[in-house]
Amino acid sequence: MIRTRFAPSPTGLLHVGNIRTALFNYLVARQAGGTFILRFDDTDRARSRQEFIDAIRHDLEWLGLVWDEEVRQSDRLDRYADRAVTLRANGLLYECFESSDELDLKRKLQRQQGKPPIYDRAALRLTDSERTTLRQNTAGYWRFHLDGSEITWTDGIQGPVTIGTANVSDPVLVRADGQYLYTFASVVDDIDMQITDIVRGADHLTNSAVQIPLIQALGSQPPRFTHHSLLVGPGGAPLAKRDNSLSIATLREQGIEPLVILSRLASLGTADGVRIVHTLDALVDSFNVTAFNANSTTYSAGDLPGLNSDYLRNLDYAAIASHIHALGVPDRIAPQFWSTLRSNISNRSDLDSWWAILRDGVAPDIPREDQEFVTHALTLLPPPPYSESTWQTWTAAAGKSGGRSKSALYRPLRLALTGRETGPSMRDLMPLMQAIAWKTNDKKANNR
Numbered sequence: 001m002i003r004t005r006f007a008p009s010p011t012g013l014l015h016v017g018n019i020r021t022a023l024f025n026y027l028v029a030r031q032a033g034g035t036f037i038l039r040f041d042d043t044d045r046a047r048s049r050q051e052f053i054d055a056i057r058h059d060l061e062w063l064g065l066v067w068d069e070e071v072r073q074s075d076r077l078d079r080y081a082d083r084a085v086t087l088r089a090n091g092l093l094y095e096c097f098e099s100s101d102e103l104d105l106k107r108k109l110q111r112q113q114g115k116p117p118i119y120d121r122a123a124l125r126l127t128d129s130e131r132t133t134l135r136q137n138t139a140g141y142w143r144f145h146l147d148g149s150e151i152t153w154t155d156g157i158q159g160p161v162t163i164g165t166a167n168v169s170d171p172v173l174v175r176a177d178g179q180y181l182y183t184f185a186s187v188v189d190d191i192d193m194q195i196t197d198i199v200r201g202a203d204h205l206t207n208s209a210v211q212i213p214l215i216q217a218l219g220s221q222p223p224r225f226t227h228h229s230l231l232v233g234p235g236g237a238p239l240a241k242r243d244n245s246l247s248i249a250t251l252r253e254q255g256i257e258p259l260v261i262l263s264r265l266a267s268l269g270t271a272d273g274v275r276i277v278h279t280l281d282a283l284v285d286s287f288n289v290t291a292f293n294a295n296s297t298t299y300s301a302g303d304l305p306g307l308n309s310d311y312l313r314n315l316d317y318a319a320i321a322s323h324i325h326a327l328g329v330p331d332r333i334a335p336q337f338w339s340t341l342r343s344n345i346s347n348r349s350d351l352d353s354w355w356a357i358l359r360d361g362v363a364p365d366i367p368r369e370d371q372e373f374v375t376h377a378l379t380l381l382p383p384p385p386y387s388e389s390t391w392q393t394w395t396a397a398a399g400k401s402g403g404r405s406k407s408a409l410y411r412p413l414r415l416a417l418t419g420r421e422t423g424p425s426m427r428d429l430m431p432l433m434q435a436i437a438w439k440t441n442d443k444k445a446n447n448r
Helices: 016-031 050-063 077-089 100-112 128-135 182-192 202-217 248-253 258-265 280-286 301-313 317-327 334-344 348-360 368-379 390-402 406-418 426-432
Strands: 003-006 035-040 069-072 093-096 141-144 150-155 159-164 172-174 197-201 224-228
Touching: 003 016, 003 197, 016 035, 016 050, 016 197, 016 224, 016 248, 016 258, 016 280, 035 050, 050 248, 050 258, 077 093, 077 141, 077 172, 077 182, 093 172, 141 202, 150 202, 150 224, 159 202, 172 182, 182 202, 197 202, 202 224, 258 280, 258 301, 301 334, 317 334, 317 348, 334 348, 334 426, 368 390, 368 406, 390 406, 390 426, 406 426
Parallel strands: 003 035, 035 069, 197 224
Antiparallel strands: 093 141, 141 172, 150 159
């Protein structure tokens, strides 16, 4: 059975790049009737926070990416310790003592000599006596001993991949303070959770080349790897958690619909245009992970409002009825309310604004040159309820009485009733109006 995982570090809010990875893993699992796991990589005790765990859960649930199992690495520290014992016993995990400054100096000298800036394995040449002396002054950290071989696999997007580990530093698996690092904890989890497919960004290619021999050293076979293109901003910089404008929370506050976000991310990086779907099942059915290219992909939120409008315009009344009901729109006019407004909104909050106008009326600032005309025209308008013929009948009477042509009367009368110069057909809006209110620069009329 297919088993995938999304493994965020709870050190910040999720952004669209993180969600793209979560979405791919979700879709791969769902297409195969498999299992999608949410795993919090929270071994960094200093930076991991419960508020981010809660926010990640909320974002995924809001998007509909519901997981089958949940795991926290902080609950598995004993398991990592046990697996580290195995590696030490097999001579594959060795203790080091260099400080960050010492390592930086070594790398600088290697670059000057035209050598790759990788760890020189000086710790392997230490005697037992030297190690004992060093431990008295500093805590050691632990590296995994790579054998320098070439690691190859067939990637789901990148195709055949070969990375030589001779030019890769032996990775640190356990810090001096005892923290188990991503490379190690992730491998132990993937083995124990029987992960069959790992879908993640192309920035993890070298990580995969390191993790494959580590997986093998722990007695298991590597899963299938798929490394998708990275999302970058318009300037080419990678997306960052600290940029809140990219966060799912921000998009939610802006009224962008979950399926608009997911539809956009499910096409970004392919040769296909965006196809907005109205159900997650439709996205599952159409998804093809091999259709994505390997190059970095530019992300811009500029097209989301337009896509959001398209999505809402094509929603059936049944899909929006609960929102409209919650606004207090009477059931007798609710379907008509939706059919009238659906093509004139960019997000659901626009419905709230329009209902406030229709329910309570507005008090717009009428241009001085139109005040006398509007004041007189409103004396010709009876109180609600109105019919579909009211607008035509009223404007004809107002135009005739005020001596104005159609082109000179529609705009100020629409403004007087809605406070807006544009919007749905007034013929359709007026039967929805519950009250009329208006003001000029000099006075304000009560509801009529």
